Structures are given as C-alpha cells and as structure tokens.
Amino acid sequence: MASTDLPKPDYATSNMRLVGQSDQGGRCDGVQIMVHRGYAYIGHIFSKGFTVVDVRDPSNPKVVKYVAAPPNTWTLHLQAFDDLLLVIHNKDMFAQPELADEKNYYKGSVDHHAKQESSGQNWSAGMAVYDISKPDDPKQIGFMPVAGTGLHRLWYVGGRWAYASALLDGFSDYILITIDMQDPKRPVMAGKYWLPGMNVAAGEKANWPTKNGRFGLHHAIIKDDIAYCSWRDACLAVVDVKDKDGKVVPGVIHAGKTGHVYVHNRSDCSLIRFSEAMVPQENMWVLPTKDGARMLPGANGGVEWSPMATDPRFGLTYAINLHQPMTYHVDSTPYPQGKLWLGGAFKVIPTEEQWGNVTAVDYNTGKVRWQVKTPQPMIGGILATAGGLVFTGEGNGFFRAYDSATGAILWSFQAGAGVNAPPSSYTVEGKQYIVVAAGGNVQLDYKRGNNIIAFTLDQ
Numbered sequence: 001m002a003s004t005d006l007p008k009p010d011y012a013t014s015n016m017r018l019v020g021q022s023d024q025g026g027r028c029d030g031v032q033i034m035v036h037r038g039y040a041y042i043g044h045i046f047s048k049g050f051t052v053v054d055v056r057d058p059s060n061p062k063v064v065k066y067v068a069a070p071p072n073t074w075t076l077h078l079q080a081f082d083d084l085l086l087v088i089h090n091k092d093m094f095a096q097p098e099l100a101d102e103k104n105y106y107k108g109s110v111d112h113h114a115k116q117e118s119s120g121q122n123w124s125a126g127m128a129v130y131d132i133s134k135p136d137d138p139k140q141i142g143f144m145p146v147a148g149t150g151l152h153r154l155w156y157v158g159g160r161w162a163y164a165s166a167l168l169d170g171f172s173d174y175i176l177i178t179i180d181m182q183d184p185k186r187p188v189m190a191g192k193y194w195l196p197g198m199n200v201a202a203g204e205k206a207n208w209p210t211k212n213g214r215f216g217l218h219h220a221i222i223k224d225d226i227a228y229c230s231w232r233d234a235c236l237a238v239v240d241v242k243d244k245d246g247k248v249v250p251g252v253i254h255a256g257k258t259g260h261v262y263v264h265n266r267s268d269c270s271l272i273r274f275s276e277a278m279v280p281q282e283n284m285w286v287l288p289t290k291d292g293a294r295m296l297p298g299a300n301g302g303v304e305w306s307p308m309a310t311d312p313r314f315g316l317t318y319a320i321n322l323h324q325p326m327t328y329h330v331d332s333t334p335y336p337q338g339k340l341w342l343g344g345a346f347k348v349i350p351t352e353e354q355w356g357n358v359t360a361v362d363y364n365t366g367k368v369r370w371q372v373k374t375p376q377p378m379i380g381g382i383l384a385t386a387g388g389l390v391f392t393g394e395g396n397g398f399f400r401a402y403d404s405a406t407g408a409i410l411w412s413f414q415a416g417a418g419v420n421a422p423p424s425s426y427t428v429e430g431k432q433y434i435v436v437a438a439g440g441n442v443q444l445d446y447k448r449g450n451n452i453i454a455f456t457l458d459q
Contacts, residue, residue: 029047032076039064043075048073049069052064065137073089074091086162089126091149125145129181147406153218169369170367252266257302258277276368278303279302279321283296289328299324303320307422309390318360328345330344357373380420380421385425393415417448418444418446418448433456436452437452439451
C-alpha cells in the first residue's frame, strides 16, 4: 500500500508513524508473527495456515506464500531461527460447537478434546519443521506427532532444545514439554512437566483453589535453563529445565509371561520400571494342587515368545497378549526322555472366555496408552513402521494395520490361515513392502497354512 494511502489514526504520539501495511493476502486474522531475514511468518487462527510476507521494504510489504494447514488443524503459533521454522499443529478448538462462544474456552479443562471423534482423529497433532534457507519458500522437512490435541505455544532460539505447551492424552490441560531438535527432520519429545493433579491417567486428583478456570500452561519463556511458565489460572510456575532430557539412558525393553513390559538399563541390566499389567493377573505364583489351582495368566503367559516393536516418536512399545484362564495340577508323569516335561499339568478352563490384546505401552511411564481386544489369544509378533502404522496378525487369519498413536484399525486382510509370525518390512528400488507368513500355530491349534504374503501400496 502506498504511503499516501495509509490510514491515519486520530491520536498518535509524534515519535511513531505508520510506514506500511499488508492485508496478508486477504487473511486478516494474524495471531503470531516472526520476522526473520526480512520475511514475516504470520500464523492464522481462522484462515487455517500461515502466510509469508516479504518485509525487506517496510513501506511495501508483499505476500509471497501461503501454507495451508491440514484439515481441522490450527497452525497459529510458530518460531523461526537460522534455517528452521517450527510450526505447531493443534486441533481447531474454536471450530468445536461448545466453543462457539470463545468465553467457554477459558472456563475449565479442555482434556476431552484430546480424545478422538467417533469417526477417528480428523486433525493433525504435533509440530512441523520447515527449512527456510530460502526464506520465501518454506519446505517441510520434519514432523513430531503427539497423541492428544497437539501443541499450542513454542519457544525456540536455536540449538538442540525447543519448548512447547502441549495437551496430551491423559492430562487435564496443557503441560510443558521439551523437544530434542538434534535432528530437525526427526524432532523428539524428550521431557514433560506438569503441576500436581494434571496427570489424570495416572490417577492424580486436582486440588485447584478455584472451582472454575484453566489450570493449563499457556506459554513458557526460557532463560538460563529456567522456564518461566504462564500457567493461566495457576499463575506463574518457575521450572528448572537444565536436565532437559529427563536423564535418558540406553535401555532394553522386553515383555514377560507375567503380562508386564520391563525396561532395563542396558549398561548393567538394572530394572528401571515395569508397566501396568496388560492382561488380568491372579495367583501368578501359585503352586500346583491335586484338584488344580486357578492361575492368570495361563501357562502360555501374558506375552509368549512374540517379538515386540517400538516407535520412539511416541515413546511407545507394542506387544501382543494372551488371556487364557487355566488351572495348575499336580500330575505324576514319567520323564519323557528329552521331550517337554512340566512335572504337572496345565488345563484350560473350558467355561471361561479366551482372548487377546494388541497393546501400546508408554515406556517412559509404564502406562498402557491404548489397547485393542482380539477374539483369540495372540501369538506371533508385531511390527511398527516410521509411517505411523503397527502391523500384526491373528489366529483367525486376519492381518491388520493399526494407527501407531491411537490403535484405530486402518486396514485388514484375510490370509486364510493363522498369521502367527512376526511381520517384516523391506524396500526394493525405493518401494516399501510388508511381508508376513501365514502358517498357523500348533501350540494354540490355529489353522495351518503355507503362504508367505507381501503387501505394498499402489503408487
């Protein structure tokens, strides 16, 4: 806009004057702006994206690009430093019916918005990373997904660490997270801090001083390893973030017949934690009796020999489970000369249901993140891919793909025999394939087969 066309305020001090103005390409709802190397990056709240404006000539700003947000997603907050632009992805909260009146957004917790819609998650949650070495043409190079509504405010002034407020599954409102930016193409959430009472999933009970209000982090500013956090109605929280990564140590993860996931220190095998039980437990250490002692898990355990998988982006490990109620009997049997000999007998209880699970466990907390029940006990293995999928098969012949973050079933295939082997992934000439054997299982008497099946996506 020419300087002669600029609006003139009725009242203004003589030491300030308007030198330029932009309509932002018709998207007037700018929320946060970062000016970097002569370009303004402007996040929008209603226009669903962000705009890049060339402001090297302040008197003549020019819109050069608009980057649309994914459907139903806010990208209203961002940070720029060096060649990187960090942009939040969060559920479009003001599009929710009960928030049509914006005042309702500030009256209480919003954790119910982290849950999926009945039709599945229809928004993007996490943080996108853009290469702005060409400042007028941002190119997305990385993404950090989170389970929840997503991120809100960011703080990034270069280096390895970024900070954000995030509403994650299991929490009553936004908490503080640290983000490891060592590889900008694969940012990783490394640490979390919340006020006591916010971790609802862990059974914490809030004791807030007022009945109504938002006890959630809005924004943190970091100076000398101290995070100064504006925690809305909880006022100011000052957090030491010197140990940003929560003392991350190399670990070993495995699942046992008890039905727990165990996390050990790789250097000395010391136990760090074990998870919540993935299956019912009862009389796990019972001795056999003549009439039979009830035990859960059964003799095959809560997890048999089935290999596990992990997705470090979500901090999740995946296991498949068995629920087989059994009784343990004293039984005099001769030693069978080198064959399997239990010195007793395990008997399935015919009147009780058997079933399985596909389970995702947060290995940083030991909490079960999600679980999908299957009609038969599970044995075989599970595979997690970088594309956000988990693959595993069932004794009834179904081979399925699940959403890594939520457990939603995204795809199924009937193989005609029990899919009781661990899937694998490989590439040929840049094309990815998933392969699995469908041969059934003798141990659980699942239908036998003789096929190895490979899958890929059509280009």
